[in-house]
Amino acid sequence: MALGRYRSLLTAVSVAMLWWAATCSPSAAGSSDPTNILMKDFMFAPTSLTVKAGSTVTWVNMDDEPHTAVSDTGLFRSAAMDTNESFSFKFDKPGTYHFTCSIHPRMVGTIVVQ
Amino acid sequence: MSDEQLLQSRRNALKCMAYGGAGTLFVLAGGVFSPVDLALAADDKLGTARLGKPLFVQISDTHIGFNKEANPDVNGTLTQTIDLVNGMAERPALIIHTGDITHLSKPAEFDLAQQLLSRLRTTELHTVPGEHDTTDATVTEYFNRFGKASNNKGYYSFDHAGVHFVALINVLQFKPGGLGTLGTEQLAWVAADLKGHSDSTPIVVFAHMPLWTIYEPWGWGTGDADQLMEQLRRFGSVTVLNGHIHQIVQKVEGNVTFHTARSTAYPQPTAGMGSGPAPLKVAADQLAKMLGITSVSVVKHPRSLALSDTTIA
Numbered sequence: 195m196a197l198g199r200y201r202s203l204l205t206a207v208s209v210a211m212l213w214w215a216a217t218c219s220p221s222a223a224g225s226s227d228p229t230n231i232l233m234k235d236f237m238f239a240p241t242s243l244t245v246k247a248g249s250t251v252t253w254v255n256m257d258d259e260p261h262t263a264v265s266d267t268g269l270f271r272s273a274a275m276d277t278n279e280s281f282s283f284k285f286d287k288p289g290t291y292h293f294t295c296s297i298h299p300r301m302v303g304t305i306v307v308q
Numbered sequence: 309m310s311d312e313q314l315l316q317s318r319r320n321a322l323k324c325m326a327y328g329g330a331g332t333l334f335v336l337a338g339g340v341f342s343p344v345d346l347a348l349a350a351d352d353k354l355g356t357a358r359l360g361k362p363l364f365v366q367i368s369d370t371h372i373g374f375n376k377e378a379n380p381d382v383n384g385t386l387t388q389t390i391d392l393v394n395g396m397a398e399r400p401a402l403i404i405h406t407g408d409i410t411h412l413s414k415p416a417e418f419d420l421a422q423q424l425l426s427r428l429r430t431t432e433l434h435t436v437p438g439e440h441d442t443t444d445a446t447v448t449e450y451f452n453r454f455g456k457a458s459n460n461k462g463y464y465s466f467d468h469a470g471v472h473f474v475a476l477i478n479v480l481q482f483k484p485g486g487l488g489t490l491g492t493e494q495l496a497w498v499a500a501d502l503k504g505h506s507d508s509t510p511i512v513v514f515a516h517m518p519l520w521t522i523y524e525p526w527g528w529g530t531g532d533a534d535q536l537m538e539q540l541r542r543f544g545s546v547t548v549l550n551g552h553i554h555q556i557v558q559k560v561e562g563n564v565t566f567h568t569a570r571s572t573a574y575p576q577p578t579a580g581m582g583s584g585p586a587p588l589k590v591a592a593d594q595l596a597k598m599l600g601i602t603s604v605s606v607v608k609h610p611r612s613l614a615l616s617d618t619t620i621a
Contacts, residue, residue, distance in 0.1 A: 236584030258376050259586045260412055262443055274412040274443035277376070297439045298584065299482040300527055 238303035331367035364402035368551030369571030373411035378574035378587035406551035407438030407516030438516040488517035523579035
């Protein structure tokens with residue numbers, strides 16, 4: 195009996211999560227800028243972004259801790275961004291660009307320019 | 309002194325230090341250093357200086373420019389720390405700052421930090437940069453102000469009172485996803501620098517990021533530190549200091565004692581608690597309590613290390 199109730203609760207949670215995923219994820223909501231990368235909870239979000247050549251990508255820091263966006267090849271390097279500060283870079287040539295936060299090097303991300 | 313008396317003194321010290329950051333006094337006795345909480349050492353009645361010669365104070369992570377909720381007045385807490393040092397009956401000769409002097413490497417932050425630190429009534433201030441001090445690609449702002457000792461390399465050594473001090477930089481050459489790095493050039497320099505010193509010379513090594521792996525997922529360590537430790541192994545008394553993690557952690561491994569320092573600015577969570585090492589926000593009344601927990605072990609430091617003094621001597 196108790197197990198059955200637990201199972202139905204699980205089902206309800208699963209349904210709620212599916213609903214959330216369908217309606218609230220960035221792709222479905224369409225509210226997030228496709229050329230923005232957020233720095234939040236010590237992660238780049240999204241960690242991988244695909245844009246067309248000529249696009250300008252903007253990094254925005256949402257954490258209380260400063261972050262940077264530094265290209266592995268030295269192509270671009272932001273200053274330290276405090277909370278709500280941002281940095282933009284225009285990608286002219288197609289290719290795959292890896293970047294990291296120089297303050298928290300475990301934060302890594304990739305931009306694919308088509 | 310009883311535990312109760314120590315706790316009472318601790319409470320009094322915390323009343324003076326609303327944020328409790330302060331620093332650590334290192335007392336030299338029999339060639340071995342003992343760390344003493346600065347707020348406690350500054351209290352004459354404790355007689356902590358009787359442990360030996362108070363040689364230097366370590367302060368760290370002053371983060372000048374930080375203005376968030378975790379501590380809106382980092383200038384004030386640094387000033388309180390400086391007042392503690394200046395007010396000591398037997399003032400230490402050296403101050404060692406283990407990095408993150410500024411929060412965002414901005415010229416104005418460095419200027420303000422220099423201005424605040426110039427109030428220290430000590431003859432020497434030695435620094436190493438943190439990753440917050442080196443966010444400009446050329447590290448120009450840090451080196452313009454603090455680069456002289458190292459000829460803009462970031463690593464250097466000096467001697468004081470028979471102790472050999474080695475300052476290292478491990479916040480450049482970050483590999484994505486990795487730990488801090490010393491690099492082959494710096495490691496070769498350390499080998500040459502230590503060569504002329506006898507095994508009985510007390511050695512103090514300091515850098516910003518931990519020179520031992522405390523928590524790899526948060527980058528709390530230095531990838532090639534084992535090569536440094538290999539070089540230090542022959543010495544009878546080695547003290548390894550760092551900042552970066554804004555809390556006190558220590559370990560003893562053979563003749564090597566490792567100490568991390570608290571920040572004068574704001575605390576950080578213990579390893580693995582939360583999404584990352586963000587400034588820890590706690591209510592003002594809880595902050596003192598939380599720092600109190602950290603400091604109980606600090607109060608015990610002199611005793612446990614006094615014991616290792618006896619063993620080594």
